[in-house]
Amino acid sequence: MQKPHQPNPPPHQLSLLASDSQAQQLQMPDAEVLFYPCLFNAADGEQMFAALEAEIAWRQDSATIFGRHHFLPRLTAWYGDPGKTYSYSGIHMEPLPWTSTLLQIKAAIEPIAQVEFNSVLLNFYRHGQDSMGWHSDDEPELGPNPVIGSVSLGGCRRFLLRHKTDKSISKVELHLTNGSLLLMQGPTQHFWQHYVPKTKRPVDPRINLTFRVID
Numbered sequence: 650m651q652k653p654h655q656p657n658p659p660p661h662q663l664s665l666l667a668s669d670s671q672a673q674q675l676q677m678p679d680a681e682v683l684f685y686p687c688l689f690n691a692a693d694g695e696q697m698f699a700a701l702e703a704e705i706a707w708r709q710d711s712a713t714i715f716g717r718h719h720f721l722p723r724l725t726a727w728y729g730d731p732g733k734t735y736s737y738s739g740i741h742m743e744p745l746p747w748t749s750t751l752l753q754i755k756a757a758i759e760p761i762a763q764v765e766f767n768s769v770l771l772n773f774y775r776h777g778q779d780s781m782g783w784h785s786d787d788e789p790e791l792g793p794n795p796v797i798g799s800v801s802l803g804g805c806r807r808f809l810l811r812h813k814t815d816k817s818i819s820k821v822e823l824h825l826t827n828g829s830l831l832l833m834q835g836p837t838q839h840f841w842q843h844y845v846p847k848t849k850r851p852v853d854p855r856i857n858l859t860f861r862v863i864d
């Protein structure tokens with residue numbers, strides 16, 4: 650017997666929850682930081698997490714610090730337009746071609762960031778012992794005043810920012826929730842460092858995507 654025709658399901662549409670007016674502008678001197686705590690709804694966040702966990706070519710890199718090799722405490726991946734290479738901590742990354750999930754997320758955040766991103770660094774924090782040390786996203790290939798669009802999916806993690814030179818300015822702490830967008834732009838990377846600490850609390854795995862513009 651002939652099977653009834655099954656139409657292909659429509660492609661999943663991401664529904665954005667936040668309008669520009671729901672952004673929180675952080676009060677930080679020498680910086681321009683906007684936080685959208687729930688840009689994507691929880692179900693979309695979980696669906697994107699599952700898609701990226703499966704489709705991304707995750708790699709375990711190591712960095713050389715004082716002559717010794719250390720595995721990075723997280724998995725990473727670099728995707729983007731052809732030729733948009735990226736180097737940090739002695740690690741050189743050639744871009745893999747965009748996946749459909751990455752392109753969907755990129756298209757959703759570009760009107761908010763008002764830039765066209767050409768690359769993305771992905772970090773996979775498998776558990777609370779995965780982390781990211783203090784640093785700024787200030788590599789020369791990001792150009793002056795880079796716009797960094799940081800999307801968080803999965804488990805919520807603490808995220809701290811500290812001023813590089815003025816120690817009288819208090820640290821800023823955020824909780825990067827599933828489906829959130831953090832936009833760092835203007836002079837932020839010149840003056841501030843950021844960090845994702847380890848935690849002993851049980852936390853769900855988390856994927857973070859930092860969309861960037863490589864010159």
Ligand SMILES: O=C(O)CCC(=O)C(=O)O
Nearest residue numbers: 770772781786845857859
């Ligand atoms: O995981 C995060 O929220 C931070 C990622 C980050 O700092 C980076 O990719 O440079």
